[in-house]
Amino acid sequence: MTGPTGCASRTVATRILGLDPGLRITGFGLIDVLGSQLRYVASGCIKTRDGELPGRLKVLLDGVREVITTYAPDLVAVEKVFVNVNPQSTLLLGQARGAVICGAVSCDLPVAEYTALQVKQSVVGHGKAAKEQVQHMVQRLLLLDASPSPDAADALACAICHAHGSQGLGAIAGIGTRRRAGRIQA
Amino acid sequence: MTGPTGCASRTVATRILGLDPGLRITGFGLIDVLGSQLRYVASGCIKTRDGELPGRLKVLLDGVREVITTYAPDLVAVEKVFVNVNPQSTLLLGQARGAVICGAVSCDLPVAEYTALQVKQSVVGHGKAAKEQVQHMVQRLLLLDASPSPDAADALACAICHAHGSQGLGAIAGIGTRRRAGRIQA
Numbered sequence: 001m002t003g004p005t006g007c008a009s010r011t012v013a014t015r016i017l018g019l020d021p022g023l024r025i026t027g028f029g030l031i032d033v034l035g036s037q038l039r040y041v042a043s044g045c046i047k048t049r050d051g052e053l054p055g056r057l058k059v060l061l062d063g064v065r066e067v068i069t070t071y072a073p074d075l076v077a078v079e080k081v082f083v084n085v086n087p088q089s090t091l092l093l094g095q096a097r098g099a100v101i102c103g104a105v106s107c108d109l110p111v112a113e114y115t116a117l118q119v120k121q122s123v124v125g126h127g128k129a130a131k132e133q134v135q136h137m138v139q140r141l142l143l144l145d146a147s148p149s150p151d152a153a154d155a156l157a158c159a160i161c162h163a164h165g166s167q168g169l170g171a172i173a174g175i176g177t178r179r180r181a182g183r184i185q186a
Numbered sequence: 187m188t189g190p191t192g193c194a195s196r197t198v199a200t201r202i203l204g205l206d207p208g209l210r211i212t213g214f215g216l217i218d219v220l221g222s223q224l225r226y227v228a229s230g231c232i233k234t235r236d237g238e239l240p241g242r243l244k245v246l247l248d249g250v251r252e253v254i255t256t257y258a259p260d261l262v263a264v265e266k267v268f269v270n271v272n273p274q275s276t277l278l279l280g281q282a283r284g285a286v287i288c289g290a291v292s293c294d295l296p297v298a299e300y301t302a303l304q305v306k307q308s309v310v311g312h313g314k315a316a317k318e319q320v321q322h323m324v325q326r327l328l329l330l331d332a333s334p335s336p337d338a339a340d341a342l343a344c345a346i347c348h349a350h351g352s353q354g355l356g357a358i359a360g361i362g363t364r365r366r367a368g369r370i371q372a
Binding site (some may be wrong): 023035043052053054055057058078081083084087088091092093094095096097099101102104105110111113186 | 238239240241243244247264267269270273274276277279280281282283284285287288290291292296297298307
């Protein structure tokens with residue numbers, strides 16, 4: 001498991017663990033939510049090497065459980081994965097996602113699910129945002145000195161998406177939206 | 187969790203847990219292997235109700251762990267699932283299979299994987315056997331009084347497949363194979 005660790009102290013009501021599942025790389029990101037304020041806690045990746053599937057799923061399961069034990073989040077937000085053109089890839093990704101969710105539910109944490117579209121709409125303001133835009137907005141919203149890695153950024157974005165939803169904020173008004181003919185295009 | 191429980195006493199070297207993963211119904215079946223003899227231990231199903239995916243995956247994870255705690259198998263044989271025509275179904279099935287495998291690896295058990303083709307070839311003798319043939323052969327090989335349910339039969343068949351493979355028996359010679367023009371058609 002790799003990734004920077006930031007401040008892990010608890011002074012806020014809700015700590016959200018965002019997860020971006022993948023068989024090779026699963027990104028994770030934790031934020032604290034205090035009212036309308038978001039604070040970065042930590043982020044990184046759980047990586048699996050080539051090898052037999054059961055062993056790789058165990059790495060993901062144990063990795064998510066280790067993150068939860070270390071940072072004690074209150075809930076987990078998991079990104080819904082793409083249905084790939086290749087059915088075998090879809091099956092592998094599904095199994096990885098199953099292992100990642102099992103890591104959360106085995107710690108008795110509630111799990112919310114968000115599509116990539118929902119995450120991008122919430123963080124960038126429109127659903128077709130590029131990875132770089134997500135990274136940029138995550139850095140800006142969490143006041144980070146540097147841009148997080150793409151996998152960590154997606155995981156942090158998923159956590160931010162849940163924070164916005166649970167605060168009833170929805171998408172960040174005015175950021176990344178385009179007004180055309182009097183209508184906001186999300 | 188439902189299903190008949192048989193003799194759970196241990197007098198043999200190897201106990202195999204076979205699993206046939208599914209999001210709605212995951213079949214399980216346990217056999218003991220003593221030399222070339224197979225003995226039925228128990229079988230049944232772990233069922234999940236409609237609802238949120240994380241909760242259903244938890245039922246599968248906890249169910250597999252409960253079976254392992256109850257019957258203390260030495261290893262697990264899991265059937266590889268079909269890639270469905272519907273990508274969403276493939277994704278759901280993949281997540282269920284991920285949860286089922288996590289149940290096994292979280293108990294530190296080794297996991298072997300077999301395709302439906304391998305299982306049918308090993309138990310019935312050819313890869314295109316119907317479900318009823320699998321049920322019939324499982325009943326016959328394990329000397330059961332009645333035919334197991336289709337899900338339990340598939341799980342038991344997967345365990346038998348592993349037993350045959352680990353004994354170097356391969357497919358059961360002569361059962362369900364057709365000899366034509368001097369060539370065995372599997």
